[in-house]
Amino acid sequence: MKTTVPALAAAVMMAASPVMADLVVPNMSYRTGPYAANGIPYADGFSDYFTLLNERDGGIGGQLIQVPECETAYNTEKGVECYESLKSQNPLVLNPLSTGITYQLIPKASVDDIVLYTPGYGRTSAKNGEVFRWVFNAPANYWDGASVAVSHILEQEGGDLSGKKIALVYHNSAYGKEPIRTLQGLSEKHGFELVELPVDAPGQEQKSQWLQIRREKPDYVIMYAWGVMNQVAIQEAVNIRFPMDKFVGIWWSGSENDVTPAGAGADGYKSLTFHGVGQDYPLYDDLRTHVLDAGKAAGAGDQMGNVIYSRGVYAAVVIAEAIAKAQELAGTSEIDGAQLRDGFEALEITPERMAELGLPDFGQPIALSCQNHGGDGLGRIQQWNAGAGEWSLITDWIEPDAEILQPLVDEDSAAYAQEAGIEPGCN
Amino acid sequence: MIYREAGDFKTSYRSDGQTFPIRLDRWGYYAVLAVAFGVIPFVIDDYWANAVFVPFLIYAIAAIGLNILTGYAGQVSLGTGGFMAVGAYAVYKLMTAFPDISIVIHILLAGGITAAVGVLFGLPSLRIKGFYLAVATLAAQFFLVWLFNKVPWFYNNSASGQITAPTRTVLDQAVTGPTASAPAKYLICLVLAVAVAWMARNLTRGTIGRKWMAIRDMDIAAEIIGVNPLAAKLSAFAVSSFFIGIAGALLFAVYLGAAEVGEAFGINKSFLVLFMIIIGGLGSIFGSFAGAAFLVLLPVLLKNTLVGGFGWPTDLAAHIELMVVGALIVTFLIVEPHGLARLWRLAKDKLRLWPFPH
Numbered sequence: 001m002k003t004t005v006p007a008l009a010a011a012v013m014m015a016a017s018p019v020m021a022d023l024v025v026p027n028m029s030y031r032t033g034p035y036a037a038n039g040i041p042y043a044d045g046f047s048d049y050f051t052l053l054n055e056r057d058g059g060i061g062g063q064l065i066q067v068p069e070c071e072t073a074y075n076t077e078k079g080v081e082c083y084e085s086l087k088s089q090n091p092l093v094l095n096p097l098s099t100g101i102t103y104q105l106i107p108k109a110s111v112d113d114i115v116l117y118t119p120g121y122g123r124t125s126a127k128n129g130e131v132f133r134w135v136f137n138a139p140a141n142y143w144d145g146a147s148v149a150v151s152h153i154l155e156q157e158g159g160d161l162s163g164k165k166i167a168l169v170y171h172n173s174a175y176g177k178e179p180i181r182t183l184q185g186l187s188e189k190h191g192f193e194l195v196e197l198p199v200d201a202p203g204q205e206q207k208s209q210w211l212q213i214r215r216e217k218p219d220y221v222i223m224y225a226w227g228v229m230n231q232v233a234i235q236e237a238v239n240i241r242f243p244m245d246k247f248v249g250i251w252w253s254g255s256e257n258d259v260t261p262a263g264a265g266a267d268g269y270k271s272l273t274f275h276g277v278g279q280d281y282p283l284y285d286d287l288r289t290h291v292l293d294a295g296k297a298a299g300a301g302d303q304m305g306n307v308i309y310s311r312g313v314y315a316a317v318v319i320a321e322a323i324a325k326a327q328e329l330a331g332t333s334e335i336d337g338a339q340l341r342d343g344f345e346a347l348e349i350t351p352e353r354m355a356e357l358g359l360p361d362f363g364q365p366i367a368l369s370c371q372n373h374g375g376d377g378l379g380r381i382q383q384w385n386a387g388a389g390e391w392s393l394i395t396d397w398i399e400p401d402a403e404i405l406q407p408l409v410d411e412d413s414a415a416y417a418q419e420a421g422i423e424p425g426c427n
Numbered sequence: 428m429i430y431r432e433a434g435d436f437k438t439s440y441r442s443d444g445q446t447f448p449i450r451l452d453r454w455g456y457y458a459v460l461a462v463a464f465g466v467i468p469f470v471i472d473d474y475w476a477n478a479v480f481v482p483f484l485i486y487a488i489a490a491i492g493l494n495i496l497t498g499y500a501g502q503v504s505l506g507t508g509g510f511m512a513v514g515a516y517a518v519y520k521l522m523t524a525f526p527d528i529s530i531v532i533h534i535l536l537a538g539g540i541t542a543a544v545g546v547l548f549g550l551p552s553l554r555i556k557g558f559y560l561a562v563a564t565l566a567a568q569f570f571l572v573w574l575f576n577k578v579p580w581f582y583n584n585s586a587s588g589q590i591t592a593p594t595r596t597v598l599d600q601a602v603t604g605p606t607a608s609a610p611a612k613y614l615i616c617l618v619l620a621v622a623v624a625w626m627a628r629n630l631t632r633g634t635i636g637r638k639w640m641a642i643r644d645m646d647i648a649a650e651i652i653g654v655n656p657l658a659a660k661l662s663a664f665a666v667s668s669f670f671i672g673i674a675g676a677l678l679f680a681v682y683l684g685a686a687e688v689g690e691a692f693g694i695n696k697s698f699l700v701l702f703m704i705i706i707g708g709l710g711s712i713f714g715s716f717a718g719a720a721f722l723v724l725l726p727v728l729l730k731n732t733l734v735g736g737f738g739w740p741t742d743l744a745a746h747i748e749l750m751v752v753g754a755l756i757v758t759f760l761i762v763e764p765h766g767l768a769r770l771w772r773l774a775k776d777k778l779r780l781w782p783f784p785h
Contacts, residue, residue, distance in 0.1 A: 031742030032749075040742075071730075071741035076683055076690060081478040081727060085735075088474060103589045104685040107605035123587070172576060174587035174687050181586055198576075201689050299742075412586050419523070419593060 022064040023335070025050060025319060026086045028096040031299070033073040034202035035227030037257045038308050040299055042097055043069065045312025047298035048291050053320060055290040060323050061333035069298075074227070076100050083108065092323070092340045093117050095315055099175040102135075107420060110134040113337040115344060117322075119315050120145075120251055120274060124178055125412035127374030129345065130424040132413065134337075136344050136373045138318070139366050140274040140400075143408060144377030145250045146179035146222070147400035148272055150186045152248065152381050153220050162191035167218035169209060169225065169233060172198035176224045179250075183222070185404040203229025210236040223249045230258035238265030244384075245270060251379070254391070255307040259384045267386035270394075272379045275314045276362040277391040279305040283313070283358030307382075307391060314363060322347050345370050364397055370426040377405075430778045446628060452775075463617055468610040476609035477682070483723045484616040485677045490703040490715035491627050492670030497701070498709035499631055500663035501643025502552050506564035508696035509571030510668050512688050513541045514675025516581050519590045522603075522680070523583060530595040530602060530680070534619070538672040544571075545668020552660050556646075568697055575688040591685040603680045612681050619677065623670050628712050630666065639663050640710075671700075706759055708768025717767040725752055 029043030030036060050065045059065050068089060070082035079101035086094070093115040096102055102122035109116045116135045118126070124143045126135035140148075154161055168183055170176030180196060187194040195216055197209045203225060210233075213221065221242065225233050230253045237247055245268045249258075254271025284304070291297050292304060303309045326335045326343025335343070349366040364378045378397040385392060417424050430451045437443040447453040471480065489511060496502050517537035522530060548567040552560050575581050582590050594604025601607040602615045630636050638659040641649035650656055679686045686692070699722060707718020726748050733744035763770050777784075 029741065031740075032745040036742075069741045071734075071745045073745065076686065077482065080683065081730075084474040084477045085731075099587070100589070100685075100687055100690055103587070103591065103687075104683060107591070107684065111605040125586075172689055174589045177588045178586060201693070299740075408586075415585070419591070421594075 022059065022066055023323065024066045024068065024086075024089050024091045025093055025316075025323075026089070026091045027067050027069045028072050028079070028082055028086070028094060028098075028101070029069055030072050030074045030097070032071060033075070033227075034204070035074040037231070038227055038252065038255060039074065039097065041255065041257070041303035041306040041308040042312040042315075044297065044299040044301070044303045045306075045309035045314075046095065046316045047312075048287055048304075048309075049313045049316035049320070051291050051296050051298070052287055055294065055296065056286060060320055061327040063327075063333045065320075065323075072096065072098065072101060074098050074100075076104055079104060087112060087114070090336075092335065092337055093319055095119075095319070097121065099123070099178070100173060103174055106132065106135055115337055115340050117315065117319055117344070119318065120311070121175065123416075124374075125409045125416065127372065127409050128413035128424075129368075129370045129373035130413075130426060131417045131422055132373060134341060136368065138347075138368055138373065138375030139364050140251075140377040140379055141374055142175075142178040142224075142250070143182040143405050144374075144400040145272050145379060146182040147186065147405060148377075148379035148381075148398045149222050149248045149250070150183070150190070151398050151401065152270075152395065154190065157219075164192040164220070165195060165216065165218040166192050166220045166222060167195040167197055167213055167216065169197045169199060169206075169213075169221055169223045171203060171225050171229055172200045175226065175252075179222075179224060181408055182404060185408065186401065189401075189404060199225070199229060199233070201229075202227060204232055206232055206236050210240050210242075213237075213242065214240045220246045220248065223247070223253050225249065225253045230255075231261045234259055234262045234266050234269060237269075238262045244268035248272070248381070251311070254382060254384075256389075256391075257306065257308070259386070260389070264386045266384055269384045270381055271384075273307065273382045273391075273393070274363065274379050275310060276359070277307055277310065277382055277393060281359050281362060286358060287313075310362075314359075317357060317359065317363075318347070318349070318366065321349055321353070344368060344373075430775070430781070432779075444632075446632075460621070463621075464614075468614055471609045471613050473609045476613045478727055479724060480613050481616050481677075481682050483719055484613075484620040485674050485682055486700065486703060486719040486723050487716045488616075488620050488623050488677070489671050489674035489700045490707060490719045491623055491712060492667045492674060493700050494704045494707075494710065494712070494715045495627060495631070495639070495670065496663050496667035498704055498711065498714075499636060499643060500639035500660065500667075502549075502660060502663060503557065503561040504564040504667075505561050505694070505697045505701065506548060506567035506571070507671055507700040508692045508694060509568040510541050510545055510671040511675030511678060511696060512571050512575055512692035513544045513668075514538060514672030515679035515686060515692065516575055516590065516688070517541065517672065518676035518680055519592065520581065520583075522593065522595055526593070526595070529597065531597055531615075533595075534673055534676045534680070537676040538669040541672025541675065542665040542669040545664045545671070546661050549661050549664030549668075552664065553657060565694075565697075568694055572688050572692060575692075587687075589685055589687050590679065592680040592683075595680075603684070605684070607681070616677055616681060619673060623673065624712055624716075627666075627670070631712075635659075635662060643710075702756065704766075706756060706766055708766030711766070711768035713771060714766050714768030717771070721755075721767065722752070725755070 027046050030039035047067050050067045054064050072079045072082050095117050099121050102118050118137045122137050124141040126132040126137050183194050199206050249271035251272045259266040322343045326340045327333050330339040347368045366375050377400045380393050381395040382391045383394045435450050493507050496504050514537045517540040518533050521533040551563040582588050592603045594601050600611040602611045638654045641654050642659045703718035703722050708714025729748045733739045
């Protein structure tokens with residue numbers, strides 16, 4: 001110990017010197033491990049959009065955006081290391097793409113004045129901005145997703161779910177457990193029976209769960225999976241010949257990388273989404289000209305157009321809009337974390353603005369405030385066409401059931417406020 | 428020449444039996460302690476505390492715990508992750524139920540609860556040995572993780588099953604929660620690590636440690652010379668689990684701040700701590716520290732050199748890191764199967780003869 005610690009210490013010290021930067025928006029990514037199949041496209045999309053802004057527009061408000069990357073491998077201990085090393089670079093906002101790491105960072109980021117932006121994941125009750133001042137999860141969260149999925153099933157069944165059976169296959173972690181309360185509330189309201197089937201991380205072994213589905217014969221299966229668990233689950237569903245159009249995944253269980261391994265059998269599989277699919281948006285032309293063809297794409301540059309890639313782009317779009325708003329409010333282009341939070345709270349993205357950005361009809365309108373950090377939570381259903389190898393949107397925007405969700409958000413955020421000693425309020 | 432026993436006269440039994448019989452060793456030990464307590468707390472920053480020292484000290488405590496059971500008493504255990512989870516959940520329940528009581532007491536109580544659970548799962552060791560015992564402790568690992576996932580009481584009915592450590596103070600300094608400062612976190616881990624190492628050292632060279640080693644070397648012979656296997660094995664499980672419970676409590680409350688059982692305390696954790704003591708050296712306190720340093724610090728060092736120093740892509744660096752650490756483990760085990768502690772001992776033996784090896 002006597003010799004190793006100082007030697008290691010000296011070497012780490014040399015390497016961990018902070019980088020002075022313009023506006024720092026780190027990319028906490030995972031390109032390795034069992035979740036890499038989904039982590040890679042997201043990280044690529046996120047980085048590529050900021051590269052585009054830097055190349056095409058010279059950054060935001062004249063300030064270049066730096067996107068330092070840190071590999072978390074979806075692991076909370078590496079997440080701590082990443083957070084600490086990124087913190088020294090004065091980041092404005094973090095997007096860890098992991099519910100576990102988000103839970104860990106919520107108290108820390110609030111003390112260190114760093115915004116957490118967790119679109120479509122993280123702690124759902126962070127929607128209540130009066131308690132979670134530094135956390136934003138617009139445009140949609142896990143409970144919205146569960147409610148939208150049930151609304152879609154309700155519509156399929158002609159508005160009546162009494163006596164039906166819905167199974168929830170979920171990743172046995174904070175992420176997968178989030179929707180359980182919502183679904184329990186909805187099952188009481190609509191009279192369907194809920195079967196909960198946890199799958200232990202990382203999710204390569206699911207034979208027994210699908211055997212149980214075969215035995216219980218649920219009418220529908222809702223799935224909250226991520227990474228390798230997606231591919232395995234869809235393959236298992238194909239193996240037991242579960243009807244694919246009755247199998248609805250959350251938005252994290254619906255990318256090309258998840259369905260292609262199951263081949264033609266996955267045809268008709270449905271999943272939620274909170275943004276458009278495919279590459280028929282003008283923004284993609286810009287991405288191709290300024291980033292891909294210029295050889296500046298992140299990663300291998302082969303993920304463009306993937307659903308999860310688009311989600312990474314979408315997250316970057318919202319952050320960039322919030323930065324622009326914050327610069328406008330602060331009257332300076334060199335903003336800090338607190339000013340970015342104000343920018344997020346005043347954020348308004350209209351359909352016209354989305355069209356201007358080159359993404360017409362891509363996402364829902366977003367209007368945030370101090371009270372509402374989570375947006376409206378609309379979702380759409382996309383369906384996989386294995387023959388054409390593409391997703392297509394089959395519904396319009398579906399609204400979540402606020403009657404069930406709002407009390408749950410209030411209850412959970414109040415519990416957190418009490419636990420952490422936070423006085424809810426807007427100043 | 429300088430490093431030798433000659434001239435260092437012992438005039439009492441007490442000084443003859445001390446841990447570091449050679450003067451230079453003693454000085455080195457005091458110097459390390461002086462730096463650890465007197466210098467590092469004043470210069471440490473958040474990165475150094477949270478990414479380097481705090482995990483190193485916590486894993487060192489866990490490794491000492493497992494080393495008592497596996498290295499000294501010879502009982503192979505794959506339940507370390509599960510026992511750490513017991514410590515973490517015990518401290519969580521205690522600190523949320525009794526917020527006014529000092530966190531240090533909670534951490535020690537969490538160790539005590541883990542010791543009780545450890546004894547319970549240690550009972551099969553009276554009947555089964557070796558690999559079969561490993562399988563029994565593996566069952567403990569999976570059972571405990573399942574239990575903490577299944578019963579909402581353990582995580583205070585939170586929607587997602589996550590446990591989050593609230594702010595708690597020692598001498599008015601926050602040591603858990605988001606406002607805890609780097610020196611405070613470092614010092615609480617350091618004090619506990621030193622206390623644990625000191626206890627472990629003194630236990631293992633006394634009667635109880637000799638009983639453990641007798642059981643490890645040949646249990647039938649030990650029984651014949653009057654060692655009670657029930658008391659020896661169960662006390663090894665209790666002491667080992669006590670330390671591992673403290674490590675689990677610190678890992679959750681001080682280091683991570685929030686945890687979920689499957690991710691933070693899965694089977695991977697059991698293997699990680701087992702690798703630490705195998706690489707560090709079975710039956711050695713120094714080996715526990717060396718093994719923890721090797722497996723905690725090396726990946727951080729590699730990451731910072733490859734990504735921060737050379738600017739390599741993060742995924743390439745992560746893969747290289749796995750390969751380098753793996754290759755080093757294999758190399759070490761081929762070159763020196765008894766671990767880093769043995770290398771250290773050989774180096775000291777050579778040094779004693781230097782510069783006249785014949």
